[in-house]
Amino acid sequence: MPRAxxxxxxxxxxxxxxxxxxxxxxxRSLCAALDAPAEITVRIVDAEEGRTLNREHRGKDYATNxxxxxxxxxxxxxxxxxxxxxxxxAEARAARRPLEAHxxxxxxxxxxxxxxxxxxxxxEAAVMEAAESRLMQRLGFRxxxxxxxxxx
Numbered sequence: 001m002p003r004a005x006x007x008x009x010x011x012x013x014x015x016x017x018x019x020x021x022x023x024x025x026x027x028r029s030l031c032a033a034l035d036a037p038a039e040i041t042v043r044i045v046d047a048e049e050g051r052t053l054n055r056e057h058r059g060k061d062y063a064t065n066x067x068x069x070x071x072x073x074x075x076x077x078x079x080x081x082x083x084x085x086x087x088x089x090a091e092a093r094a095a096r097r098p099l100e101a102h103x104x105x106x107x108x109x110x111x112x113x114x115x116x117x118x119x120x121x122x123x124e125a126a127v128m129e130a131a132e133s134r135l136m137q138r139l140g141f142r143x144x145x146x147x148x149x150x151x152x
């Protein structure tokens with residue numbers, strides 16, 4: 001399944017999900033979404049660090065699920081993905097999704113951001129969500145947007 005060569009650094013500032021997020025699963029999710037060679041650091045943080053980073057870099061004073069910091073996108077993707085463990089867990093519970101599936105979705109989402117995808121404009125959001133749906137199904141998970149589309 002890997003389509004691109006990946007140099008991965010996996011850091012756990014919040015270790016509560018270390019056992020639920022093995023390196024091979026992180027690598028598999030990222031590689032599925034990457035179209036170019038990449039150097040990516042994935043850091044799992046607590047709510048305090050997540051909130052601080054979101055406030056300092058996006059001006060939003062709350063912890064969010066994933067932040068993507070892109071340093072280069074060609075010829076090699078170089079990025080940091082920061083996932084906030086308590087937010088990810090709360091969202092997974094609320095959506096009644098397995099934690100592993102939600103992490104996979106956010107890793108795919110972050111990898112797409114690192115390659116220039118965005119979801120601020122409706123047309124771009126539709127393209128990005130379609131890619132996420134396709135990639136998640138390829139990884140063996142349910143389409144993360146199926147329930148929202150069914151309710152629309």
